[in-house]
Amino acid sequence: MLRTRGAALVIAVLLVIAGLPGLTAGAIPDNRVTITDTTVSPGTPTAGAPTTVSATVRLSAGSASAATLERVEVVDGNETLGAATGLGSLTPGETLSVPVTVRFDEPGSKNLTVLATVSDVNDTLTTVRRPLSLVVESGVPQVETDLGRLVAGVDSPGAVVVSNPTTAAIRNVSVELSGIDGERTRRTIPTLGAGATQTLNFSFHPTAEGTRNVTVDVAYTTAVGTRAAERVERSVEVVPLSEDVGVRVERSAADQQPAADGGGGGGLAGLASALGGGNTLQPNDGSDDGQDTTGVAVTVTNFGNAPIRDAVVVPQLANGSMVPELGRIAVADSIAPGESASVSVDLSDVRASTLRFAVEYDLGDESREVARPYDLDRSTGAVSITGLNLSVDGDELRIAGNLGNVGDGEIRGVVVGVGGNEYVVPTYPGRDQFIGTVGPSEFAPFELTAEIDAGNATNVPVEVAYTTAGERRTTTIDAVPPAQPDEPETGLLGGFRALDGGLAGLGLGVLVTVPLVVFGVRRYR
Structure with missing residues (x-):
């Protein structure tokens, strides 16, 4: 009796379940629909850039009927990152790959889920899941600044280094700096390839020393054509102008021609050979080993903290006039702080014994000069x-x-x-x-x-x-011209003076004559 009642209860439950909507005999069990594969493009997603997740959905060949692929989505917890809908139908045994575009705001590790939902002929919905783990890297351009050489009152160079950490090129990159005066504070990059780095040079003209807040705005177009922007703020120090230009003049042999670009006198080597001279560098006292000296090497070194421009050597005579046989000699368009530049000056046609090598240059908005005397050790007349x-x-x-x-x-x-x-x-x-x-x-x-x-x-x-x-x-x-005789005096005063002169002459004659007479008498006695 009990076995009969149990069997009847099971049959009744089955009849009730069979009568529920969506769970008819034609329903598609979950194990008949699967997500067989997921791929991510690009392989290394970056924050802010679009990422495509492709899900491969398969309807088992053992399914009783075709199914409609209603929706494929990518979710992060309870948040839907992207979805694709209206995807068409699947026949038993058919496979369909569905791309879904998502975007990640922040870099880091992500544990996602890919969902695929299908419906059968009775509109019964079935959803299957597949986990997806990936790592998102930083997607915005990386910006580094080099603004440590700003000098008040002069044009100062600066640089911004822009890097693309993504696996896709970014285009129309615009970098603009604000907060410091300057004429060239905006630069553009047409295309910055995946993983590429480019240095942009800027020119500033800060008007006063002190701390400045600089803003770097970077705007760019992503690989999918969207416009994005990034802002970086920096605090920089503007230092006061320090002018210190040295001139060294040393003998050069006839077969030696120092290069106009410095020939080894530039950079740290030029500084090491020129230290100790202040604004005037001391000449080399070394011997020339008896070689015929026809010229000198003039080296200009910038010991200051700002570039000097259009440096020109002007050989001058002792009276300050320019040596006509030499004229003006260009040294360099620009000499950066700590750098040197040299030129060779041929003195074979110069007959002077001493020269003055004046170096004219521009610093900021002013023209300036520093000079060094030089002795040619030549014979001179007097x-x-x-x-x-x-x-x-x-x-x-x-x-x-x-x-x-x-x-x-x-x-x-x-x-x-x-x-x-x-x-x-x-x-x-x-x-x-x-x-x-x-x-x-x-x-x-x-x-x-x-x-x-x-x-x-x-x-x-x-x-x-x-x-x-x-x-x-x-x-x-x-x-001194010769003294002129006085005019003769007339009258009584003149007579007395004449008489006085005569008496004085007579007395002098007696004094001279008497001893001579006595001497003669004694000798011939």
């Missing part, structure tokens, strides 16, 4: 006037003397003349006299004429112009 004789006849002055060369080099193109002043005027035929060349320890006579106001003139300038060691020099010697 003039001296001896035996100078001045005679006055009325208002006519005659000057005669000898011009000697007391130096160790010859003097050429020697001209002697009367300089003239308020009371002395050079006159024909001896206003001046060309002597020509006078060798070392030699002399040459000269004679000059002038008109003089003898009563008022206190000096007569005699000018000597000559060339030695390539330099034209002028020397002026002030000669």
